[in-house]
Amino acid sequence: MPEPRWLTEEEMRAWLGYRRMRNLMDLQINRDLAADGLSEQDYDVLSQLADLPDGRMRVSELGTRLRWSRSRLSHHLTRMVQRGLVGRDEVPGDARGAVAALTDAGGEAIRAAAPGHVASVREHLIDLLTPQEIRVLGDIAEKVLERLEAT
Amino acid sequence: MPEPRWLTEEEMRAWLGYRRMRNLMDLQINRDLAADGLSEQDYDVLSQLADLPDGRMRVSELGTRLRWSRSRLSHHLTRMVQRGLVGRDEVPGDARGAVAALTDAGGEAIRAAAPGHVASVREHLIDLLTPQEIRVLGDIAEKVLERLEAT
DNA sequence: GCGGGTTTGCTGACATGTCAACTACCGGTT
DNA sequence: AACCGGTAGTTGACATGTCAGCAAACCCGC
Numbered sequence: 001m002p003e004p005r006w007l008t009e010e011e012m013r014a015w016l017g018y019r020r021m022r023n024l025m026d027l028q029i030n031r032d033l034a035a036d037g038l039s040e041q042d043y044d045v046l047s048q049l050a051d052l053p054d055g056r057m058r059v060s061e062l063g064t065r066l067r068w069s070r071s072r073l074s075h076h077l078t079r080m081v082q083r084g085l086v087g088r089d090e091v092p093g094d095a096r097g098a099v100a101a102l103t104d105a106g107g108e109a110i111r112a113a114a115p116g117h118v119a120s121v122r123e124h125l126i127d128l129l130t131p132q133e134i135r136v137l138g139d140i141a142e143k144v145l146e147r148l149e150a151t
Numbered sequence: 152m153p154e155p156r157w158l159t160e161e162e163m164r165a166w167l168g169y170r171r172m173r174n175l176m177d178l179q180i181n182r183d184l185a186a187d188g189l190s191e192q193d194y195d196v197l198s199q200l201a202d203l204p205d206g207r208m209r210v211s212e213l214g215t216r217l218r219w220s221r222s223r224l225s226h227h228l229t230r231m232v233q234r235g236l237v238g239r240d241e242v243p244g245d246a247r248g249a250v251a252a253l254t255d256a257g258g259e260a261i262r263a264a265a266p267g268h269v270a271s272v273r274e275h276l277i278d279l280l281t282p283q284e285i286r287v288l289g290d291i292a293e294k295v296l297e298r299l300e301a302t
Numbered sequence: 303g304c305g306g307g308t309t310t311g312c313t314g315a316c317a318t319g320t321c322a323a324c325t326a327c328c329g330g331t332t
Numbered sequence: 333a334a335c336c337g338g339t340a341g342t343t344g345a346c347a348t349g350t351c352a353g354c355a356a357a358c359c360c361g362c
Contacts, residue, residue, distance in 0.1 A: 141168025
């Protein structure tokens with residue numbers, strides 16, 4: 001085996017920085033959101049549903065949009081159902097399927113949490129960056145995801 | 152309360168992209184590393200220790216460098232000790248303290264995993280980016296961490 | 303040399319997410 | 333009408349990490 005191409009100093013800075021940012025920033029943003037009784041995962045699910053007029057989405061569609069594994073979504077919906085944030089309904093015409101449906105409590109929860117969450121994301125990330133940095137961050141994510149989602 | 156400053160389209164792209172990148176890329180890199188029997192967390196701990204001539208580091212120092220909580224580190228060291236990757240020794244002169252010490256098995260494990268891990272990080276992130284993007288990613292992480300670590 | 307605040311680390315309860323195995327169903331074939 | 337590969341979703345075992353609370357040891361001024 002040839003000697004691997006180790007990371008340069010610049011590359012190491014980016015990689016370690018990314019990992020540390022992920023540890024600390026996500027933790028802090030989650031803490032802020034937890035003050036409203038939601039996790040970021042709850043928020044992700046609720047905001048998908050809240051975007052729809054009827055607040056209902058096929059579970060498989062939800063999984064595709066969030067890029068979550070089936071199992072992750074299933075476990076998480078179970079927890080959210082228990083807390084009354086969403087409901088699980090059957091799909092007419094496909095007995096395998098399920099639909100996640102926003103409840104009144106779920107809609108209320110995300111309406112209450114949204115302003116604080118946006119403020120937290122701004123405070124800990126977006127407002128610290130220049131427009132150029134924001135654009136590049138979007139570019140980076142796009143490239144990485146494109147590669148991973150390539151069939 | 153005034154209307155919150157919602158995210159613009161560009162900002163939303165960066166934020167959601169970051170979250171998705173984090174979900175998928177980290178999962179894939181972890182999978183690759185798991186083929187060598189380590190998690191990324193294991194790798195982080197082991198590489199800190201392997202950088203030292205004697206492979207020994209005070210637990211508090213390790214926590215500071217990794218930016219891990221005490222509890223996280225304590226739990227993780229317990230698991231690594233059980234697997235024989237590190238040892239836990241007492242600190243002469245401070246009976247509260249503990250030292251994490253790289254074992255032979257631990258040193259062997261990281262030597263074996265390192266080339267594949269670097270390749271994985273390159274494949275899924277670094278080699279997809281331009282030098283400028285790598286630099287900006289480092290800048291972003293630096294800004295975010297500076298804010299979070301401000302005492 | 304003692305009290306009180308600080309530091310260090312561990313633990314238990316709980317939330318989250320992975321993987322792999324499983325159930326059930328759909329739809330087109332034979 | 334039985335079959336069969338693919339799809340939808342659930343579940344159980346396990347790994348990881350958070351928080352809160354605890355215990356022991358340290359240090360410093362009195």
